[in-house]
Amino acid sequence: MSLNCSDLCPLWPCEDKKEYKGVWVVGEVSEKGLHEASLQMLTPALKVSKKLRSEVVGVLIGYNVKKYADEFIKHGASKVIVVDDKALSTYYPMLYGDVIVELAKRFKPELILIAATMRGREMAPYIANTLKTGITADCTDFDVDEKTGDVLQIRPPFGAMLLAHIKTPSRRPQVSTARPNVFPVPPRDDSRSGEIIEVKVNVRKPRMKLISVKKIKKEEVPIEKAEVIVSGGKGIGSKEGFKVLEELANLLGGVVAGSRKAVDAGWIPRERQVGQTGKSVKPILYIAVGISGAAQHMFGVREAGVIVAINKDENAPIFRQADYGIVSDYREVLPKLIEYINSLKKEPRLLKELIE
Amino acid sequence: MxxxxxxxxxxxxxxxxxxxxxxxxxxxxxxxxxxxxxxxxxxxxxxxxxxxxxxxxxxxxxxxxxxxxxxxxxxxxxxxxxxxxxxxxxxxxxxxxxxxxxxxxxxxxxxxxxxxxxxxxxxxxxxxxxxxxxxxxxxxxxxxxxxxxxxxxxxxxxxxxxxxxxxxxxxxxxxxxxxxxxxxxxxxxxxxxxxxxxxxxxxxxxxxxxxxxxxxxxxxIGLKGSPTMVSKITWTLEVPRKKIVYKPKDPEDAARWLISMLLKDEKTSKIFKWVVGG
CATH class of the missing domain: 3.40.50.620 (HUPs)
Structure with missing residues (x-):
């Protein structure tokens, strides 16, 4: 495609997209170190870079962050660009965003991947927009259009079980985010080595100031790490209804989660929301109670080992997306289930009978 | 103000x-x-x-x-x-x-x-x-x-x-x-x-x-001012599930059925045996 700058919005820089090379993963660093979600972005980065015959570059900005560069390399990056500056000791979306923008202008990557953590979702659209390029949020897969070299950013749009393949045909860099736990962290290889490029960037004065930070109590097991999840939806009907789910979850060594409807109703906190707009989970066992099975919800449990559905509506779509379905009212079934598991605990001999 | x-x-x-x-x-x-x-x-x-x-x-x-x-x-x-x-x-x-x-x-x-x-x-x-x-x-x-x-x-x-x-x-x-x-x-x-x-x-x-x-x-503005475009729409691959639906006689029947299914399923049997101490 030849460049025709007069066709472009004059606010956009007119540049040949062929000048842009490399796939970037922007790292998020907190006092706990490099965020696992950032390392997960190396998986799609490696896939895309292979097809584009380019390299994966980690990007680290902040203060005292150089020590994390090796993490990026051991998990698959070839290079890491580091901006280590005292002026970046506090994260501000615009300040950090402007540094990434500066780096992108200088090094011209073809794709920038950012984990859609809360900070990532705050900063990524700013970066893309300031570069006057497109951004695709919450991608679940990536591919490359071999002819044009455009990255296909694949995401489930609003609607049915559909995937939209989104391209940014004329602009570079392409920018995408993906939710944590959609991709695995690529295996660590301690024999890998790579180049660390330290860069100085002119850091602007932030027009905001962090006044205080208060840690909020971390829950014992976050739903994305749980092996057993008992999840409730609209059919639970009330906050009190979740008590019996909690009881079952405790008995199975699991945790309670919920659908968007349950979260919107205030029955369960937002950090326990499963689905496209919540979290992706991968328990061995997912018990969906009073959940109809909307595509957005089911996306979040696609990696669950076994899905059990308990719903009194036999036409609920969840029954066609579950392994074991029970058409019943949870109010009757769950107490019996709890009672039954308790009796099995006391009488392991009953277990044998069940298996035979 | x-x-x-x-x-x-x-x-x-x-x-x-x-x-x-x-x-x-x-x-x-x-x-x-x-x-x-x-x-x-x-x-x-x-x-x-x-x-x-x-x-x-x-x-x-x-x-x-x-x-x-x-x-x-x-x-x-x-x-x-x-x-x-x-x-x-x-x-x-x-x-x-x-x-x-x-x-x-x-x-x-x-x-x-x-x-x-x-x-x-x-x-x-x-x-x-x-x-x-x-x-x-x-x-x-x-x-x-x-x-x-x-x-x-x-x-x-x-x-x-x-x-x-x-x-x-x-x-x-x-x-x-x-x-x-x-x-x-x-x-x-x-x-x-x-x-x-x-x-x-x-x-x-x-x-x-x-x-x-x-x-x-x-x-x-509009389409021209939009760097991104939807190039195509495809169906998601449905995750294969067993899709066994059971209409129990009573709640007790439901509980028995589910536990026996989960115990027989190789993916879940392990956690269940552990839970019930078997």
């Missing part, structure tokens, strides 16, 4: 979308549009600021003419005036082109009505959930911004906000003007009041701006 602009989106009510079990698709025909629910929290925020510090709250939306209904609703809640940005030239916009028009509308309000101090948005929309617009609008305006705000105070020419992240609450001070995005439905929106509704009926405080008013370069 604080002049607050609040951005709202007129979206299809995803809750009303029904599933067609025969085709496995969602049926969208006849689905009514509503104000994006998180935006109602943003409106409530704007009204609280106005009540506390004086000034005015102005709602803006880029939408087809039918969105007037949504604007009437927020006027009924107490918003002072509303701008409907509507023109076929804006159609097909992605989030970059949309935020460009919104930012230009905010600039026009600053020029025509008076300096805007704060632009408030909902966290994300229920139809696409990108959460792009607040940051993109801030990028066009070059205003400082912050997401996930749960509380806000104006102090002289600064705004002090509390915001939540996954594991912490942070307090920031931002220079005005700035852009904030309100944490989901962290604050309950008030109902429409008859008094406000009547006032809106009499004063007719909704103006419609097409590109005649905004005078934006056609290359920067």
């Amino acid at each position: 604080v002049r607050v602009v609040v951005g709202i989106k007129w979206v299809p009510n995803t809750q009303a979308v029904r599933f067609d079990p025969k085709t496995g698709t969602l049926m969208r025909e006849g689905v009514p549009s509503i104000i994006n629910p998180p935006d109602l929290s943003a409106v409530e925020f704007a009204l609280k600021i106005k009540e506390r510090y004086g000034g005015e709250a102005i709602a803006i939306t880029m939408a087809p003419p039918s969105a007037v209904k949504g604007l009437e609703h927020v006027l009924g809640m107490g918003v002072d005036r509303a701008v409907l940005i509507s023109d076929r030239a804006f159609a097909g916009a992605d989030t970059l082109a949309t935020s460009y028009v919104l930012a230009e509308a905010i600039k026009k309000i600053s020029r025509d009505v008076g300096k805007v101090d704060l632009a408030v948005f909902g966290q994300e929309t229920i139809d696409s959930s990108t959460a792009h617009i607040p940051a993109q609008t801030a990028s066009w305006l070059r205003w400082p911004y912050v997401y996930y705000v749960t509380d806000l105070e104006i102090k002289d020419d600064k705004v002090v906000v509390s915001r939540v992240l996954e594991d912490r609450v942070e307090k920031y001070e931002l220079e005005l003007p700035s852009v904030i995005s309100v944490f989901m439905e962290s604050i309950e929106a008030r109902d429409v009041r008859l008094l406000h509704k009547l006032r809106a009926k009499i004063e007719k405080p909704i103006v419609v701006w097409s590109n005649k008013e905004l005078k934006l370069d056609p290359r920067c």
Whole structure:
């Protein structure tokens, strides 16, 4: 495609997209170190870079962050660009965003991947927009259009079980985010080595100031790490209804989660929301109670080992997306289930009978 | 005195979308549009600021003419005036082109009505959930911004906000003007009041701006001003599931059946044996 700058919005820089090379993963660093979600972005980065015959570059900005560069390399990056500056000791979306923008202008990557953590979702659209390029949020897969070299950013749009393949045909860099736990962290290889490029960037004065930070109590097991999840939806009907789910979850060594409807109703906190707009989970066992099975919800449990559905509506779509379905009212079934598991605990001999 | 602009989106009510079990698709025909629910929290925020510090709250939306209904609703809640940005030239916009028009509308309000101090948005929309617009609008305006705000105070020419992240609450001070995005439905929106509704009926405080008013370069708006495009739509691969559905005689039968299935299933048998101490 030849460049025709007069066709472009004059606010956009007119540049040949062929000048842009490399796939970037922007790292998020907190006092706990490099965020696992950032390392997960190396998986799609490696896939895309292979097809584009380019390299994966980690990007680290902040203060005292150089020590994390090796993490990026051991998990698959070839290079890491580091901006280590005292002026970046506090994260501000615009300040950090402007540094990434500066780096992108200088090094011209073809794709920038950012984990859609809360900070990532705050900063990524700013970066893309300031570069006057497109951004695709919450991608679940990536591919490359071999002819044009455009990255296909694949995401489930609003609607049915559909995937939209989104391209940014004329602009570079392409920018995408993906939710944590959609991709695995690529295996660590301690024999890998790579180049660390330290860069100085002119850091602007932030027009905001962090006044205080208060840690909020971390829950014992976050739903994305749980092996057993008992999840409730609209059919639970009330906050009190979740008590019996909690009881079952405790008995199975699991945790309670919920659908968007349950979260919107205030029955369960937002950090326990499963689905496209919540979290992706991968328990061995997912018990969906009073959940109809909307595509957005089911996306979040696609990696669950076994899905059990308990719903009194036999036409609920969840029954066609579950392994074991029970058409019943949870109010009757769950107490019996709890009672039954308790009796099995006391009488392991009953277990044998069940298996035979 | 604080002049607050609040951005709202007129979206299809995803809750009303029904599933067609025969085709496995969602049926969208006849689905009514509503104000994006998180935006109602943003409106409530704007009204609280106005009540506390004086000034005015102005709602803006880029939408087809039918969105007037949504604007009437927020006027009924107490918003002072509303701008409907509507023109076929804006159609097909992605989030970059949309935020460009919104930012230009905010600039026009600053020029025509008076300096805007704060632009408030909902966290994300229920139809696409990108959460792009607040940051993109801030990028066009070059205003400082912050997401996930749960509380806000104006102090002289600064705004002090509390915001939540996954594991912490942070307090920031931002220079005005700035852009904030309100944490989901962290604050309950008030109902429409008859008094406000009547006032809106009499004063007719909704103006419609097409590109005649905004005078934006056609290359920067709508489809042309959108760097992203949907190249194709495909079906997701359905995860293979056993799909065994059981109608139990009674709750006890249900419990027995489920446990025996989970014990026989090689994926789950392990955890179950462990749980029951076998």
